Amino acid sequence: MKAIIIHGGVRVYGKLKENPERVDELRKAVKMGYETLIEGGSALDAVEASVRYMEDSPLFNAGYGSSLNILGEVELDASIMDGRSLRAGAVGGVKGVRHAITLARAIMEETPHILLVGEGARKFASIIGMEVNEDLVYEARKQLYEAYMKGVGKKGFPSYLPSPELIRNYLADTVGAVAVDDKGRLAAATSTGGIMMKLPGRVGDSAIIGAGTYANEAGACSGTGVGEAAMKVLGAKQVVDLISEGTHPQKAVEEVLRRLWEKTKTPFGFIAIDREGNIGYAHSGVGLWYAFSKGGVIEAHVERRRVKVEE
Ligand code: GLY
Numbered sequence: 001m002k003a004i005i006i007h008g009g010v011r012v013y014g015k016l017k018e019n020p021e022r023v024d025e026l027r028k029a030v031k032m033g034y035e036t037l038i039e040g041g042s043a044l045d046a047v048e049a050s051v052r053y054m055e056d057s058p059l060f061n062a063g064y065g066s067s068l069n070i071l072g073e074v075e076l077d078a079s080i081m082d083g084r085s086l087r088a089g090a091v092g093g094v095k096g097v098r099h100a101i102t103l104a105r106a107i108m109e110e111t112p113h114i115l116l117v118g119e120g121a122r123k124f125a126s127i128i129g130m131e132v133n134e135d136l137v138y139e140a141r142k143q144l145y146e147a148y149m150k151g152v153g154k155k156g157f158p159s160y161l162p163s164p165e166l167i168r169n170y171l172a173d174t175v176g177a178v179a180v181d182d183k184g185r186l187a188a189a190t191s192t193g194g195i196m197m198k199l200p201g202r203v204g205d206s207a208i209i210g211a212g213t214y215a216n217e218a219g220a221c222s223g224t225g226v227g228e229a230a231m232k233v234l235g236a237k238q239v240v241d242l243i244s245e246g247t248h249p250q251k252a253v254e255e256v257l258r259r260l261w262e263k264t265k266t267p268f269g270f271i272a273i274d275r276e277g278n279i280g281y282a283h284s285g286v287g288l289w290y291a292f293s294k295g296g297v298i299e300a301h302v303e304r305r306r307v308k309v310e311e
Pocket of ligand 1: 206
């Protein structure tokens with residue numbers, strides 16, 4: 001059964017404000033992916049379509065509207081994976097390319113490599129005809145950046161390092177999608193500007209196959225949260241391994257969130273899907289923005305209930 005579930009990031013700490021506009025954007029993004037499936041597109045086409053929609057929206061931390069690094073620049077990470085072939089493509093720390101997910105897919109399909117970073121990734125994007133000089137800085141993000149830079153001295157943060165307080169107070173969200181098509185093919189995709197005020201050159205889980213994105217013949221998973229935590233435990237791969245052993249995607253994401261907390265004491269979020277179109281979504285933070293579509297039904301929400309973890 002064809003189905004798709006997407007996320008618009010997890011809020012890991014602090015307060016979650018109502019944001020109907022964001023929920024509406026999620027609904028449109030998931031519709032884009034589901035319609036791709038209805039029109040005969042593959043699971044890969046569907047996850048790319050939904051993620052591209054969110055990369056265009058300034059309401060999400062991906063593409064246009066991404067977080068800024070400590071120099072006030074946008075550096076993007078993204079990855080995509082085809083479950084049946086285990087082919088994957090990823091990009092880390094690339095500048096000026098709005099649709100990092102499409103670049104990741106091109107790396108998967110047109111090169112013998114999986115991960116390209118920085119200038120090399122940008123050069124490859126240029127060679128295949130992608131626009132590589134886009135201004136991806138959204139005004140609201142710039143204001144956040146300027147406010148932070150003003151407070152640097154007062155709060156005593158070292159001006160060149162993202163402090164734990166900073167990570168607590170600023171969003172570390174991401175966008176992602178996982179889908180299954182009518183042929184039972186699974187795919188996963190994740191895209192992000194990464195953590196606000198990150199060091200230039202920092203690459204997070206969204207670019208790392210197995211950490212923020214994974215898919216095989218049995219399941220697919222995309223993660224969101226502070227990437228360093230998922231990189232330590234290869235969170236997305238763990239979720240898909242559990243699905244491969246017969247665990248329902250909902251139970252799988254909950255179990256891996258507990259393991260991730262146990263090992264890293266960091267809240268996180270995952271979405272997942274299996275070959276039958278069963279979906280899972282959960283987080284151990286404050287809220288997870290998600291939407292899904294299956295059997296003609298579309299739902300978009302913020303999940304506030306959190307997986308219980310031992311504090
Ligand atoms: N999960 C997004 C990041 O840490 O970059």
